[in-house]
Amino acid sequence: MTHFTRGRLARLGLVGVAAASLLLAGCSTVGSTSDAGSSDAADDGTFTVGFAVGGQPDADWQDLQGDVAKGLADQRGWDFVELSNDNSEATATKNADIFIQKGVDMVMMFNGQPSANPVIAKKYADAGIPVVTFDIAQPGWYFVGVDNAAAGTDGGTALGELAKEKWDCKVDLVIEAEGTAAGQINTWRTGNAADAIGTVCPDIPEENYVKYEADGNLTTSLANAPGVFAAHPDAKNILVVGLNDQAVVGALQAATQLGRDGSIMGWGQDGGLITGPNVDPNLVGSVMYFLEGYPASAFEIADEIAAGNPPAVKDTGDDAAASVKPCAVTAAEAAAIPDINERVKELASAPKGTSEYDLYCKS
Amino acid sequence: MSDTTSTATDFALSASHITRRYGAVVALADASMQLRRGEVMGLVGDNGAGKSTFLKILSGAVIPDGGDIVVGGSPVSFRRPSDALEAGIETVYQDLALVDTMSAVQNVYLGREELSKNPFLRLLNVVNDGGMRKRSREVLTELGVGIQSVNVSVKGMSGGQRQCLAIARALLWGRQIVILDEPTAALGVRESAQVLELIGRLRDHGVSVILVSHNMQQLVQVADRVTVMRLGRTIATRDVADITPEGIVGLITGAIPADVSTPEDSATIVH
Amino acid sequence: MTTSLITPADPAAPRSPGGKTRRPDSRGLPVSARDALSIAGVWVALIVATTIVRPDFLSTQSLLAITFTMSITGILAVSQAIIVISGGLLDLSLPVSLIVSAWATVTVLNNGLPTWVAIPVGILTGMAWGALNGIIVVFGKLNPIIVTLATGFGGLAVMLIFFKSAQIPAQSDLRLYGLGRFLGLPNIFWPMVMVIVLGGLAFAYTRWGRRLIAVGGNASAAKARGINLRRMRLGSFIGAGAVAGLAGVMFSAVTPSFTPAAGASFQLIVIGAVILAGISLSGGKGNLLVLLLSIGFFATIPTSIAFFGLAPAWALVFQGALLIIAVGIDGYRLKRTAR
Structure with a gap:
């Protein structure tokens, strides 16, 4: 009897411990960002901005968006309420109720679970509160996002210029490391980059352009790219573009594994792997988006709303209320750009209306 | 293995007054068995008579509440099947x-x-x-x-x-001891004969066998003695030479009185 | 050979003429051999088909591409095979096991410690992860698929707290090893071959291997023979974890930067290769040399696709379809042998 009970207890205990650690893990990922903003938005006539950060665990730029927005609000003497959507539909919906209850004059948000957005949109529409959404479009909301189409073109143009300068446009292979799951964004970033190379170097024959699936991550890219190099054994001068830095570096690594890295150049997107001590020597450049700087664009809209003449709502990626300008940088230029925390500080102390593009990309 | 002679005092296995309950249910009230070296002992009884609990205790799969087991002259206490295996008891399940x-x-x-x-x-x-x-x-x-x-x-x-x-x-x-639980249950006539023949050869090699079977014909054919269980007790042991299949069935069903006194109509035993 | 008292009654029973001694590993050899032949057959067919379309397929570049792709997948497949053969169903947390070991390895290197510390730490991390899974499965008496699904999610979440991406030092010995070649093939290919050979020998010829197969094939029978099921199950998880840890070390050597979720893309291919190799999900059965063929076949698919010039997503379509076919064959075999 006792034996049976003890075994059962031990089992329950183990399950308990496992469950608790999972729960703990789950809780910790959302961190301590859910503390409501300090200023209690009493309706004293001061313009009040409600800001909901995404709260996704692997993206500290989301929290930093909150910091940037706070600085911009302070600069204007506005009230500021920050909440975190905790990467959860339920929290995002609840936060909408809180903002409405607090009587904010407008809301800026990133919601990683867009399935909840229609419900949230209804709430705000009923309350008559305008909303700026980052990166994920929702009808009726001002759309602010990076100009992916320009990002692709800028990166491709820069890489094409390098090929023209170094190889006189004699390019044997242009590899497009696709992330088809990203849909239109993939077309903009990867496809536009390849098109831009063709614009700079129009004599590269059609058949020298090759696509493969990299799925936007280095591991998949590294698994699938070797076949591409093997299938083009005679290609010497090789260019690589792709959905992001991970995809491009995966191809560059595959080239190294197959001994094909003698004459290869890659230009990434998103700047994920272009800084730090271990930049791939063949990743010659990337395009930075300064995601933490989105609020700078959002506050331009906010200024108009606060002034009493709200602009027309532009709510799609093709026709955005404000496009964040991407910044194509070479590896050397990227090294000169300060890290994300430093950038947030500098942006906070910059004059009103300054974007990060203005600060770091004017050269 | 060479010792094929056996005397009444020279038992391969001796289990006395084994008991086991599951909560309020008495599965085994009082089971005893003396197994001689090199004999085939049949173990019979109706469903729920306690055969399988008794077997599980002898093979170490179930720990008894009380009683003594002596194997080859030394007392043993089985906590798990490997204990019984080490003591030389092999159990063959269907x-x-x-x-x-x-x-x-x-x-x-x-x-x-x-x-x-x-x-x-x-x-x-x-x-x-x-x-x-x-x-x-x-x-x-x-x-x-x-x-x-x-x-x-x-x-x-x-x-x-x-x-x-x-x-x-x-x-x-x-x-030294092999426990067989219904070894011919799923077999045809010819294959059953092969198994019974093998059991005979085991005995010839000096191995003691406990054979559980519902088939009385087979039992009298291969066993030396037979122990009958009823309502959680071992109630009789007979030389096969002295009893007919019908006699065994009589002991199982209670038509023939037991050797020991049994609380026949006891309400404490639940099947 | 015998005084055949018992005639071979079952016509389906395999016969061996005169009971001659067969090859030592004759347990299920006919079946393994059949599996090996059929997989080798389709692999050759794929190679021939690709070569007809593109004669330059048969090149050292292709060989490099395929062997490189085989390397980490192969080590992971052995880890998965240990779990499957020993009756642990599947370890769905293998991608986490891989990344957590790789992360431990590069963390040690980034703290300036030498390679000979980093490699054992990586392997021990894999073992610890396996032990965690094993303890929950064995003492919680829970379904391994559910447990590893849960620990896989939980582990990913925990890793996301500790790092967003991890980089191996560019000049470390391990990194340079990952970029080098031996006998014309990628360095990391050879540890994979060693793991397959040693694992195969261990399953076939050691007491441990025998008992793992037995526990996977018929746990009740193994228990009745006095084999400690808990110890074997726990041992299989820890052993598989050690192999996954080695995969993590090799992964860190070839991947200059990785994120916590970077292991996800191995899941489908590893499970597909294991099942296609005839390593039945019902346990107790499997041959690691057949597994090597299966991995080679799977690794050839993306290269062939590139040579055919097909749209890239086709590689995943083919690999997914193969997984379904393999599971189907496994189910068919089970049904047939259940008679």
């Missing part, structure tokens, strides 16, 4: 005996694989396949167990072959 995906020789030596004689390979946990194959062939031949090859998977073997293999394994491992 369905659990063999691993289908393994060969005959691997099954025969399962859990007791011989390690290589080479000290280096031995250190690496490498088994002595050649030795095990040779020895299992010898034993199987000796017992007249016919299989195509000890190397082929047992999956393709007939039910009789599988049963014989499981039983022969006991002898190969030098077991």
